[in-house]
Amino acid sequence: MSKGRIFSGMQPSGKFHLGNYLGALENWVRLQNDYECFFSIVDLHALTSKFEDTGSLPENIHHMALDWLSAGLDPERNIIFIQSQVKEHHELHLLLSMMTPLSWLERVPTYKDKLQQLGAQGKDINTYGFLGYPVLMTADIVLYKADTVPVGEDQIPHLELAREIVRRFNHLYRPVFPEPLAQLSKAPLLPGIDGRKMSKSYGNEIPYAASPDEIRGRVRLIVTDPQRVKKSDPGNPAVCTAYKFHEIFNASQLDAINAGCRQANIGCVDCKKNLAEQMVVHLADIHVRRDKYAANPARVKEILFYGAERARKVAAATMEEVRQAMHL
Numbered sequence: 001m002s003k004g005r006i007f008s009g010m011q012p013s014g015k016f017h018l019g020n021y022l023g024a025l026e027n028w029v030r031l032q033n034d035y036e037c038f039f040s041i042v043d044l045h046a047l048t049s050k051f052e053d054t055g056s057l058p059e060n061i062h063h064m065a066l067d068w069l070s071a072g073l074d075p076e077r078n079i080i081f082i083q084s085q086v087k088e089h090h091e092l093h094l095l096l097s098m099m100t101p102l103s104w105l106e107r108v109p110t111y112k113d114k115l116q117q118l119g120a121q122g123k124d125i126n127t128y129g130f131l132g133y134p135v136l137m138t139a140d141i142v143l144y145k146a147d148t149v150p151v152g153e154d155q156i157p158h159l160e161l162a163r164e165i166v167r168r169f170n171h172l173y174r175p176v177f178p179e180p181l182a183q184l185s186k187a188p189l190l191p192g193i194d195g196r197k198m199s200k201s202y203g204n205e206i207p208y209a210a211s212p213d214e215i216r217g218r219v220r221l222i223v224t225d226p227q228r229v230k231k232s233d234p235g236n237p238a239v240c241t242a243y244k245f246h247e248i249f250n251a252s253q254l255d256a257i258n259a260g261c262r263q264a265n266i267g268c269v270d271c272k273k274n275l276a277e278q279m280v281v282h283l284a285d286i287h288v289r290r291d292k293y294a295a296n297p298a299r300v301k302e303i304l305f306y307g308a309e310r311a312r313k314v315a316a317a318t319m320e321e322v323r324q325a326m327h328l
Contacts, residue, residue: 099168159180225261
């Protein structure tokens with residue numbers, strides 16, 4: 001039985017934090033064992049909202065490649081590449097945009113929400129590129145005839161639009177593309193150190209590439225049960241942000257932590273020291289791999305170049321079919 005094929009990508013918009021890792025990247029590492037995977041650093045997508053400032057793109061791309069490789073993505077088993085280095089993405093996006101009704105794009109739920117949200121921040125995003133983001137996403141997926149796309153709940157409307165575009169193309173011309181199916185990722189939700197959603201804009205993140213000492217320093221700042229003033233006060237793990245981290249990084253000691261907190265047998269300082277050491281152990285392999293790749297940037301470039309070469313072969317074959325179907 002042949003493996004299914006996955007395409008997934010991430011925008012190189014800045015440095016990862018642990019929430020990003022748990023939200024997607026950790027799942028990718030598992031998926032590489034069961035699927036033929038294409039993982040792309042989608043730098044063209046970054047232009048849809050940051051077209052006016054591209055100076056940081058090269059550094060962001062390099063850091064994203066380090067993040068992926070340090071997480072354990074195997075560059076031999078997976079095709080890992082930069083989107084803009086495979087020109088067929090541009091071509092297929094253009095051709096699909098010719099046959100995608102404007103009304104389909106305008107009805108995507110996230111379009112107006114993001115338009116208002118980013119517009120309120122002073123960003124000029126009344127552009128074709130921003131409106132056509134889902135068409136580019138469709139081109140990314142179907143260029144490799146991916147049948148599976150790992151997504152979160154918020155991306156389901158984009159993937160459903162991709163399926164509609166595929167159906168329209170296959171009906172107008174001839175069947176070339178499979179309809180990609182969503183694989184919902186059920187990632188654990190990691191809060192920020194202040195209990196809110198982890199976000200760089202809040203300054204409450206723990207960087208994915210944090211050193212052991214940086215992890216210890218950030219964990220010391222995690223908020224705990226606000227009603228627990230003294231060590232002798234019984235605590236409530238249900239309202240403790242540190243306990244949510246224990247659930248993810250310290251499952252083997254969870255019952256003991258829970259009981260110790262409720263019975264006031266363990267204080268918040270010791271509880272967080274324990275958590276920090278468990279996190280350091282949990283992330284140790286990631287740090288080792290990251291140090292190895294960070295010390296050899298030429299190897300990282302070689303991996304991305306090799307990935308683009310492999311991606312181009314698949315993409316070129318697909319585009320030959322597309323041109324024949326469209327009589328181009």
